[in-house]
Amino acid sequence: MPIFSHSIQNPTPCPGSPDLETVVCDCCGGSRTLPLAVLPPVDELALPMHRLGAAALRFEPGAVRFCRCLDCGLVYMNPRLTESAVARFYDTVYAVKGAAQAFESDQRRRTNLYLDQIAALLAVEQPHVLDIGCGAGQFLRAAQERGWRVSGSELSGVAAEKASRLLGVPVFHGDFRQMGFAPGSLDVITLLSVLEHLRAPMDTLRDSAALLKPGGVLMFNVPNPDSWEYRFARLTGQMWRGFIIEHLYYFTPAFLRRCLAELGLDIRVMSSWNPDSRLPNPLRDLRAARAAPPSSPAPGSGGAPAIPAARPVSLPRRLLRQANHYLLDVVSALSEGRQNGGSTSGNALFVWAQKRG
Numbered sequence: 321m322p323i324f325s326h327s328i329q330n331p332t333p334c335p336g337s338p339d340l341e342t343v344v345c346d347c348c349g350g351s352r353t354l355p356l357a358v359l360p361p362v363d364e365l366a367l368p369m370h371r372l373g374a375a376a377l378r379f380e381p382g383a384v385r386f387c388r389c390l391d392c393g394l395v396y397m398n399p400r401l402t403e404s405a406v407a408r409f410y411d412t413v414y415a416v417k418g419a420a421q422a423f424e425s426d427q428r429r430r431t432n433l434y435l436d437q438i439a440a441l442l443a444v445e446q447p448h449v450l451d452i453g454c455g456a457g458q459f460l461r462a463a464q465e466r467g468w469r470v471s472g473s474e475l476s477g478v479a480a481e482k483a484s485r486l487l488g489v490p491v492f493h494g495d496f497r498q499m500g501f502a503p504g505s506l507d508v509i510t511l512l513s514v515l516e517h518l519r520a521p522m523d524t525l526r527d528s529a530a531l532l533k534p535g536g537v538l539m540f541n542v543p544n545p546d547s548w549e550y551r552f553a554r555l556t557g558q559m560w561r562g563f564i565i566e567h568l569y570y571f572t573p574a575f576l577r578r579c580l581a582e583l584g585l586d587i588r589v590m591s592s593w594n595p596d597s598r599l600p601n602p603l604r605d606l607r608a609a610r611a612a613p614p615s616s617p618a619p620g621s622g623g624a625p626a627i628p629a630a631r632p633v634s635l636p637r638r639l640l641r642q643a644n645h646y647l648l649d650v651v652s653a654l655s656e657g658r659q660n661g662g663s664t665s666g667n668a669l670f671v672w673a674q675k676r677g
């Protein structure tokens with residue numbers, strides 16, 4: 321069955337919520353789904369940046385939902401944010417000075433692990449790597465230091481310019497499909513924390529696979545809605561913390577195995593292990609909170625939009641909530657397994673797949 325993105329074909333407007341649209345499954349085009357979760361009201365979102373971005377959008381409380389496709393197993397947001405709503409969300413968030421650093425996950429410590437594993441699979445001395453959604457270019461910089469040939473694409477103009485300066489080579493501002501690469505011409509393609517944000521992830525997976533040489537490596541990471549923490553949350557009647565307003569898609573190990581096989585890719589390594597992971601420690605957190613100055617930007621400073629306050633919670637509830645978070649953190653840390661352990665029970669999946677041939 322040919323793989324293409326069904327969800328961008330005919331989205332249906334969502335009555336009462338102009339920033340939302342209803343879609344079919346991006347992978348199989350089906351619409352039979354199992355409801356999984358409802359996005360909480362804006363003032364109950366945990367991250368200040370999520371409250372800020374969500375407050376700029378027009379949708380009714382309870383309208384944003386997450387579900388699993390009963391036909392193919394893809395997990396996705398539906399109704400979901402429209403294309404213009406996604407753009408407004410990021411424009412609002414990035415307008416806050418200093419927010420970009422706090423908002424973007426820090427990939428630097430993981431970069432060497434990613435590159436070592438890719439190098440171990442390749443028989444090429446100086447591979448050509450394309451990083452799709454390369455951000456400010458830190459990953460490509462590390463590849464460049466190893467003597468690799470680097471190319472990058474990035475949808476944010478500001479980030480693309482930063483990356484170009486860092487790398488000393490032009491980074492493409494726009495869609496990687498307009499870069500002019502011939503099919504079968506690249507050694508490595510990376511999609512780091514990218515697929516879950518896209519409106520049409522299946523198209524991106526298909527077109528990335530097509531650009532790889534036989535033996536080339538596709539490396540990516542995605543959120544995993546089949547983790548121990550996900551199951552624990554379901555059992556205890558809570559929403560999985562992984563369901564957030566930024567992420568339109570979620571991928572289970574079983575789904576990825578089927579999908580990558582259809583694209584002609586063999587999974588070499590799929591792992592939840594994360595070099596930054598550690599067990600939670602309330603005492604350490606308390607000490608860090610006392611020592612560090614407040615890191616979040618001052619609300620409304622410098623003409624930036626004010627971050628909506630979180631709904632006030634009584635002290636006993638706050639303590640209960642904190643204890644619950646520590647419990648979930650323990651489940652999450654244990655589920656990630658060990659290096660080279662091959663656990664796929666963590667909240668994130670890191671995948672290295674190789675093109676057949």
Ligand SMILES: [Zn+2]
Nearest residue numbers: 345348389392
């Ligand atoms: Zn489906």
